[in-house]
Every structure is written in C-alpha cells, then in structure tokens.
Amino acid sequence: MKKIVITGASGGLGFAACSYFANHGYKVFALDLKPNTFDNNVTFIKTDLCDQNEINRTFNIVQAEGKIDVLLNLAGIYIMDAFSEIDETLLKKIIDVNLLAAWRINKTFLPIIKKDGKIINVTSELDGAKPLPFNGIYTMTKTALGSYADSLSAELALLNIHAIKVRPGAFATSLIDDSFGSMNIMKSKTILFGSQAEKFDRIMRKMSGKAHPPKLLAYKLFKIAENKHPKCCYTIKAGVLLRLYSFLPKSLGDRIIVKLLNS
Secondary structure (H helix, E strand, C coil), X not given: CEEEEEECCCCHHHHHHHHHHHHCCEEEEEEECXXXXXXXXXXXXXXXXXXHHHHHHHHHHHHCCCCEEEEEECCCCCCCCCCCCCCHHHHHHHHHHHHHHHHHHHHHHHHHEEEEEEEEEECCCCCCCCCCCCCHHHHHHHHHHHHHHHHHHHHHHCCCCEEEEEEECCECCHHHHXXXXXXXXXXXXCCCCHHHHHHHHHHHHHHXXXXXXXXXXXXXXXXXXXXXXXXXXXXXXXXXXXXXXXXXXXXXXXXXXXXXXXX
C-alpha cells in the first residue's frame, strides 16, 4: 500500500485530499493541530508544524511504518492586513505557517521519501502574482513558498525525488471565509485606510468569483501523485481577473487601484 503524509489535513482542502487518497488505496498520515473525523486508512497525528520537536515526534511515528511515497503540504493561513499596520507577532506567525512549516516538514521527512517519490508544495494562484493592497502579506508568503518550491525541485532532482509546485485558485473552504474575516478585523482597527479598506473589501468579494469544490483539487493532486513523469508546476483553476491584472505594468496597476479605492 502506498503511503502519503498530508499537512493541514483538517482544513477543507486537506480533509478532501485525505479522503480522496484514502479511498483510492493510500495509507494516509493526516497532520494538523485540529482533529477531524477521517475515513479508514487515515491516521491522524496532532502536529504543530511551527514546533520542530513535534515534527520530530510525528516523524518517528511515521518512520515506524516505513518509507512514504508522497508528502503533500496543504497547511496555510490567509490573513488580510496592511504592512503599515500589522502586528509583528502576527506577521511572523503567517510567515511561519505559510513558509517555514513546509521547509521544516520537508527537511525532516526527506530521509524516508522513496526514490522517485514526490513532495507536493501547494502555494496559491497569488504565487508570483502582482500584489494588491491589504492582500500583500499572504501574497508575499505564497510567492516565497513558490520560490522555495522551485529551488527544492532543482535540488531534489539530483536525488531522483520530484518536488512539485501546485498553484490553485479559489476553492470553497473556510480559508476564504478566514480571509474576509481578517479583512473585517482590519476595517475595525485601521487608522490609515478606513474608506480604502471598506472599498477594497467590497471589490474583493465581487472579484473572488465562484469557488470550486475541494474534491476537484483532491482529484488533481491524486493524479499528480500518480503521474510517473509529473511537471514541476501545475496551475489549477486560477482566476481570470487576477491573471489579467498581473499582466498590467506595475505603475498602471497601481494607478488603477488608487483610482478605485480613493474615488
């Protein structure tokens, strides 16, 4: 039986992935701080990905079962705020969860990944996209994760291990709700961007479009895991408006944002 480790397992995307892989013949090790009601073939291990000691404990549990075929990184948090006002403790937490957690888990579990095995790092459609105000913190962490994933791909190719980056668009999970919840918090506390934050919130809700079902991404991730010759990067259901905005020259994009939020 093939084995996979999935981080962020209790979230919407992680839970869907755990279920899909378990129902298609994989032994799944589900890592998260929060428990959930998983299917058979799923072993939940409570793990704080920001704590190396906990990762080491989890590694020892998984290692006892032998080598793994796939390591899938889905853990992440989505916070909207302004660089000009965000608390340093919160900023460090976002960087820790969205970037350093993947580095920790990948580095720790690398010794038990099979030759020709796979590490799949899930970033975001915002990975490499032109940043928007108040969304730049999340974009920064996901772009950094994307650069890390690209570098890891080049390194691990030397060891005959596939490191693959996946850039998904919007999927119907609590992550989207969390992002707008954090925007509400920002609107209530901001000193610098009162009316602009309110207008940005309304625009983002209109632009977010229809979110896709998590099972669709789980299916795509399964196909990538099963592919003997996977690509280095996959983009899945990215938003059209965001892609069009990213093609604009930076100065033009900034002028458009200023006009929209200051009018």
